[in-house]
Amino acid sequence: MREEAEGPARDALTEQFPEAAEQLSRYVEILRTRGLEWGLMGPREGDRMWSRHIANSLALLDVVPLGLSVADVGSGAGLPGIPLAVARPDLEVTLIEPLLRRANFLGMAVEELGLNDRVRIVRGRAEEISGRYDVVTCRAVAPLERLVRWTHRLFVPGGVLVALKGESAEDEISVAGKILRSLGLSAEVLELRAARGVEATRAIRVSPSPAAG
Numbered sequence: 081m082r083e084e085a086e087g088p089a090r091d092a093l094t095e096q097f098p099e100a101a102e103q104l105s106r107y108v109e110i111l112r113t114r115g116l117e118w119g120l121m122g123p124r125e126g127d128r129m130w131s132r133h134i135a136n137s138l139a140l141l142d143v144v145p146l147g148l149s150v151a152d153v154g155s156g157a158g159l160p161g162i163p164l165a166v167a168r169p170d171l172e173v174t175l176i177e178p179l180l181r182r183a184n185f186l187g188m189a190v191e192e193l194g195l196n197d198r199v200r201i202v203r204g205r206a207e208e209i210s211g212r213y214d215v216v217t218c219r220a221v222a223p224l225e226r227l228v229r230w231t232h233r234l235f236v237p238g239g240v241l242v243a244l245k246g247e248s249a250e251d252e253i254s255v256a257g258k259i260l261r262s263l264g265l266s267a268e269v270l271e272l273r274a275a276r277g278v279e280a281t282r283a284i285r286v287s288p289s290p291a292a293g
């Protein structure tokens with residue numbers, strides 16, 4: 081394990097979020113050990129826990145206002161939902177995940193990190209569950225058009241969807257144009273960075289269209 085390569089990102093993030101540093105380190109350890117053993121993280125991911133997975137997740141903090149309810153759809157091993165919950169004790173976070181093994185992993189991680197009082201796990205597909213959230217987050221789950229179709233009942237009206245995305249963001253917005261318009265939503269691309277010196281990421285934020293107001 082080339083943990084040393086992770087040093088600068090880990091240092092930048094733990095300096096930026098000192099109160100979350102210990103819990104984030106414990107979560108990274110859970111991902112590096114049981115996350116790999118349970119087959120939820122690929123073998124190469126061990127070298128980019130801080131520099132990619134934690135950095136990308138925490139980049140969303142800037143777009144999540146204080147004291148809200150957040151649903152992380154397709155949470156997998158807890159990304160981005162667990163780092164967000166750790167760094168922001170004001171948030172109520174629901175991790176939505178259909179697969180049993182992943183939901184069990186989430187339960188174990190939430191328990192070990194002592195987050196049970198405000199992190200809930202819902203086993204199911206986003207389009208089949210009920211609930212209403214101020215912010216829905218997603219990473220690496222589906223193209224935007226499908227995400228909007230699956231999740232709009234969870235955040236419309238009034239809430240937002242923030243989906244971490246790469247270079248395809250603009251194309252995904254074009255493809256999703258019809259469903260966005262039909263729901264009175266608009267989408268924008270954001271460039272986000274959790275701390276100086278760590279990798280930046282891109283996200284699409286979907287919110288009520290001003291024209292629909």
Ligand SMILES: C[S@@+](CC[C@H](N)C(=O)[O-])C[C@H]1O[C@@H](n2cnc3c(N)ncnc32)[C@H](O)[C@@H]1O
Nearest residue numbers: 153154155156159177178179205206219220221
């Ligand atoms: C590639 S993984 C990404 C996991 C995590 N978000 C990450 O960034 O590491 C995609 C996850 O989405 C989940 N998923 C797929 N379809 C879904 C749906 N309709 N509703 C909720 N989750 C879904 C899968 O079970 C899987 O855990």
